[in-house]
Amino acid sequence: MKAAFEAVIQACNEIDMVAAKEGTSNFVMPHVKQAFINLAEAYLMEAKWCSEKYVPSYEEYKNNGVVSSFGPLQITSFLGPGNLATEEVFDWISTNPKIIEAVSLIGRLMDDVATHEDINEEHLNNPYDIPKSLLDYVVNWARVSEVVYENLQDRFTNGESLKHYIVVLCAKFDGDMDILCLFMD
Structure with a gap:
C-alpha cells in the first residue's frame, strides 16, 4: 500500500x-x-x-x-x-x-x-453441482461474445462478418448443423 x-x-x-x-x-x-x-x-x-x-x-x-x-x-x-x-x-x-x-x-x-479467472474458477470447481455440459454452454456464451465483439467490431449487427465462423462450424460438425448451414449458402 x-x-x-x-x-x-x-x-x-x-x-x-x-x-x-x-x-x-x-x-x-x-x-x-x-x-x-x-x-x-x-x-x-x-x-x-x-x-x-x-x-x-x-x-x-x-x-x-x-x-x-x-x-x-x-x-x-x-x-x-x-x-x-x-x-x-x-x-x-x-x-x-x-x-x-x-x-x-x-x-x-x-x-x-x-481475466477469465472468475469464470474458470466456477467452471472448474462447480460449487453448484451443475452438469458440466450446462456449464460448458454458459462459458461458451462468453467465448461467443468475445468473437462477436473482438477488435472493436460489432459482428452481431454486421452478421455478414460472422459468415466465416459459421462456415467453419458447419464444416467441423459435418451435417449436424444442416439447418443453420442452409442459411449460409
Whole structure:
C-alpha cells in the first residue's frame, strides 16, 4: 500500500506541475484528487465484498465497477494538461455523464472477461453441482461474445462478418448443423 500511495502522490505532483504551467492547477487538481479518492473507495468496496464473501447484485457490481475500472481517473488525468483542460470540462466529467459511465463499464467488463479467472474458477470447481455440459454452454456464451465483439467490431449487427465462423462450424460438425448451414449458402 505504501508503494501504491507514493506512486499516487508522485502522479498528482507531476500533474500539478504541468497544470500549474498551463494555469489550470486550481481546478484540475481537486478533480484529480477526487478521482483517486473515488477509485480507492471502489477498490475498498471490492475488497470488503471479497473478505465477506459477499456476491453483489449486478447493479451494485456495475455501479462500483464504473469507478474501479479506472476509466474516470484516466480521463481526468489525461485531460489535466493541455488545451482541453477547462473548468467546464472538469465540471462535466465530475457529473459522471453517460458516455463516461458507458466507456468505464465496457472497460470493467472487458477486463473481467479478459481475466477469465472468475469464470474458470466456477467452471472448474462447480460449487453448484451443475452438469458440466450446462456449464460448458454458459462459458461458451462468453467465448461467443468475445468473437462477436473482438477488435472493436460489432459482428452481431454486421452478421455478414460472422459468415466465416459459421462456415467453419458447419464444416467441423459435418451435417449436424444442416439447418443453420442452409442459411449460409
